[in-house]
Amino acid sequence: MFGRCVLAVFLFAAGNAQACVDGEALLGEAVYGECSSCHDVGPGARNRIGPPLNGIFGRTAATGSERYRYSMPLIRAGEAGLVWNCETLDAYLADPRSFVEGTKMNYPGLRDYGDRVDLLAYLKQFSKDSKHGEIDHMPEPQLEVDLPPEILGMEGDPEYGEYLSSECVTCHGRDGGNEGIPSIASWPSEDFIIVMHAYKLKIRSNPVMQLVAGRLSDEEIAGLAAFFESIKMDY
Amino acid sequence: MILNRRTFIGTGAAAAAILSSPMVIASGHAKRVVVVGGGAGGATAARYIAKDSDGEIDVTLVEPTRQYYTCFFSNLYIGGFRDISSIGHSYGALASEYGINVVHDWAIGVDRDAKSVTLAGGAVLPYDRLILSPGIDFIDGSVEGWDISKQNKMPHAYKAGSQTELLKAQIEAMPEGGVYAMVAPPNPYRCPPGPYERISMVAHLLKGINPTAKILVVDPKPKFSKMALFTEGWDNHYGGMIDWLGPDMGGQSASVNTDAMTVTIDGVEEKVDVCNVIPAQKAGKICEIAGINEGNWAPVTGHTMQSRMDENIHVLGDATNQGDMPKSGFSANSQAKVAAMAVRGELTGSKVFPARFSNTCWSLIDTDDGVKVGATYEATDEKIAKVDGFISQTGEDAALRKATYEESVGWYAGITADMFG
Numbered sequence: 277m278f279g280r281c282v283l284a285v286f287l288f289a290a291g292n293a294q295a296c297v298d299g300e301a302l303l304g305e306a307v308y309g310e311c312s313s314c315h316d317v318g319p320g321a322r323n324r325i326g327p328p329l330n331g332i333f334g335r336t337a338a339t340g341s342e343r344y345r346y347s348m349p350l351i352r353a354g355e356a357g358l359v360w361n362c363e364t365l366d367a368y369l370a371d372p373r374s375f376v377e378g379t380k381m382n383y384p385g386l387r388d389y390g391d392r393v394d395l396l397a398y399l400k401q402f403s404k405d406s407k408h409g410e411i412d413h414m415p416e417p418q419l420e421v422d423l424p425p426e427i428l429g430m431e432g433d434p435e436y437g438e439y440l441s442s443e444c445v446t447c448h449g450r451d452g453g454n455e456g457i458p459s460i461a462s463w464p465s466e467d468f469i470i471v472m473h474a475y476k477l478k479i480r481s482n483p484v485m486q487l488v489a490g491r492l493s494d495e496e497i498a499g500l501a502a503f504f505e506s507i508k509m510d511y
Numbered sequence: 512m513i514l515n516r517r518t519f520i521g522t523g524a525a526a527a528a529i530l531s532s533p534m535v536i537a538s539g540h541a542k543r544v545v546v547v548g549g550g551a552g553g554a555t556a557a558r559y560i561a562k563d564s565d566g567e568i569d570v571t572l573v574e575p576t577r578q579y580y581t582c583f584f585s586n587l588y589i590g591g592f593r594d595i596s597s598i599g600h601s602y603g604a605l606a607s608e609y610g611i612n613v614v615h616d617w618a619i620g621v622d623r624d625a626k627s628v629t630l631a632g633g634a635v636l637p638y639d640r641l642i643l644s645p646g647i648d649f650i651d652g653s654v655e656g657w658d659i660s661k662q663n664k665m666p667h668a669y670k671a672g673s674q675t676e677l678l679k680a681q682i683e684a685m686p687e688g689g690v691y692a693m694v695a696p697p698n699p700y701r702c703p704p705g706p707y708e709r710i711s712m713v714a715h716l717l718k719g720i721n722p723t724a725k726i727l728v729v730d731p732k733p734k735f736s737k738m739a740l741f742t743e744g745w746d747n748h749y750g751g752m753i754d755w756l757g758p759d760m761g762g763q764s765a766s767v768n769t770d771a772m773t774v775t776i777d778g779v780e781e782k783v784d785v786c787n788v789i790p791a792q793k794a795g796k797i798c799e800i801a802g803i804n805e806g807n808w809a810p811v812t813g814h815t816m817q818s819r820m821d822e823n824i825h826v827l828g829d830a831t832n833q834g835d836m837p838k839s840g841f842s843a844n845s846q847a848k849v850a851a852m853a854v855r856g857e858l859t860g861s862k863v864f865p866a867r868f869s870n871t872c873w874s875l876i877d878t879d880d881g882v883k884v885g886a887t888y889e890a891t892d893e894k895i896a897k898v899d900g901f902i903s904q905t906g907e908d909a910a911l912r913k914a915t916y917e918e919s920v921g922w923y924a925g926i927t928a929d930m931f932g
């Protein structure tokens with residue numbers, strides 16, 4: 277397993293070291309829109325479905341965000357020496373699952389080189405060695421729904437959540453697959469709570485999810501959030 | 512070897528010998544659940560009981576076939592969106608990862624007093640709780656001129672696998688400009704939108720290989736599931752190809768002649784090239800054998816999915832008369848989890864939460880044109896009652912329809928993993 281991951285890393289490390297020289301940070305901000313459904317960057321960035329991207333340049337893979345549950349393959353790749361820089365990030369973004377087989381980043385890849393260089397230029401602003409260095413020109417990330425802290429931070433009962441989850445796993449596979457319906461395993465509980473309330477309040481539009489969320493109480497949503505957060509994905 | 516409680520306690524010397532073998536002691540103590548039928552209901556129930564009972568319950572799953580072909584997405588196979596192997600699933604993981612004893616045989620008898628099931632091969636399986644999820648059988652004589660012995664001439668393809676392959680091969684072999692006819696079933700039947708998704712997929716196939724062919728639907732029902740969505744889609748994609756004849760056009764009393772390959776509607780005989788007869792349906796025969804039917808179906812209480820005739824038997828899926836849920840794979844899977852929880856609660860005292868159910872049925876009309884209908888349900892003393900629901904709207908934009916189709920692909924991956932591990 278270990279050997280295979282190391283091989284994967286070096287076999288596919290065909291990124292372009294020039295990648296962040298040519299990019300336009302301003303254009304990259306638009307590309308980043310795609311990433312922002314899972315990753316925060318900038319002040320106040322926190323663990324969401326993915327870890328925050330502050331300071332990503334120069335960092336060893338699968339390190340940096342305490343309490344974030346990185347996938348095993350990414351941890352192993354980090355241990356084998358994978359450090360994020362222009363070249364490696366370029367290759368990873370182009371095709372995440374070929375670059376680190378088994379990564380939990382459920383993203384098919386950004387195929388357009390121009391988009392990648394712009395994105396990297398944008399992200400580089402949030403790493404220390406960038407010429408801007410500072411990151412305080414970013415606004416606080418806006419939450420999708422404004423929930424009172426007692427609901428957002430509600431401690432759910434994972435046992436009840438596990439029972440309720442049997443309704444979810446008819447569609448959301450527990451193995452992290454992401455075909456047509458996203459995987460929800462390992463989601464941070466706060467994200468889970470926000471998204472479910474967004475369906476419940478019909479801010480999000482999918483009618484199946486509106487129905488499902490519509491009949492869940494705040495406690496039930498918290499229970500589900502606690503349960504799904506507790507699923508450890510063995511990628 | 513199956514050890515029943517009486518021999519275990521009764522025979523002194525044998526008992527001493529048995530006691531020295533820890534494995535046999537374990538099976539003497541474990542509660543026994545027998546599940547008949549390894550489909551959407553049965554496979555899910557077996558997996559959930561085995562998964563959650565930490566070895567306290569022995570689960571035996573009786574299913575004659577080694578490869579289960581899902582009816583869901585079998586229409587997509589006909590349309591050319593799936594190959595047949597992608598809708599076939601084996602029971603390997605249920606046996607190896609969940610320790611379920613999978614027996615490939617038919618259940619042919621249920622002794623409710625002795626609490627045992629007899630298999631065609633002669634074995635007798637004692638149970639503490641029996642779960643029946645045998646799906647449907649057809650009512651002989653419901654379409655004049657057709658019975659099950661004619662299924663190779665005029666396939667139903669309403670149990671998936673070789674029947675589905677046969678129907679597709681017959682459609683592909685139709686002469687240019689030929690006629691495909693469907694005799695649609697009366698209510699209640701498995702998968703309310705199923706026949707009409709099939710019509711869409713047959714039209715999609717024929718449009719590619721035989722565009723002057725005609726499709727004739729003979730229907731005893733004045734209206735059908737997602738009717739506005741299907742008729743809109745048929746007009747948009749397959750204009751002029753499909754004729755639907757409801758009861759006022761003779762759809763009520765169609766008869767067929769398998770030798771002449773004709774369908775007679777209102778006294779007028781039509782020569783057809785393929786005839787897909789989907790007869791009226793009833794609960795899988797084992798329910799009748801067990802004596803738990805009322806009319807054609809097995810009544811159950813929604814709180815636990817227990818038979819109203821025998822509290823030691825739970826019935827799932829298409830075979831049940833439960834209330835408002837449609838007969839679908841999604842429903843059967845949802846009911847299976849309620850039954851699994853109830854059975855564990857009864858046998859091991861594990862925690863039992865109130866029953867809740869849901870269902871969504873996706874249908875594909877043409878490439879990237881998916882629609883859906885769904886609802887949530889709860890158990891009342893009287894029945895499983897609908898709480899709330901939704902349906903796709905006519906005139907939706909292409910992006911939404913495509914997303915709906917993609918969602919169905921995700922659902923298929925999810926539910927089959929939930930059934931087979």
Ligand SMILES: Cc1cc2nc3c(=O)[nH]c(=O)nc-3n(C[C@H](O)[C@H](O)[C@H](O)COP(=O)(O)OP(=O)(O)OC[C@H]3O[C@@H](n4cnc5c(N)ncnc54)[C@H](O)[C@@H]3O)c2cc1C
Pocket residue numbers: 547548549550551552553573574575576579581582583584585586616617618619644645646647668669670701702705706709795796797827828829830838839840841842843871872873
């Ligand atoms: C064309 C078509 C399309 C469909 N599309 C959808 C869809 O998109 N979504 C959806 O949710 N549902 C769909 N369905 C409905 C779905 O397939 C059924 O509702 C579902 O399979 C019911 O599950 P079940 O467990 O009751 O029966 P089944 O899944 O039919 O399982 C019954 C099993 O029991 C076995 N069995 C029967 N008798 C015995 C016996 N005596 N001993 C041992 N084993 C026995 C059978 O071999 C079978 O494997 C569709 C159905 C059809 C026909």
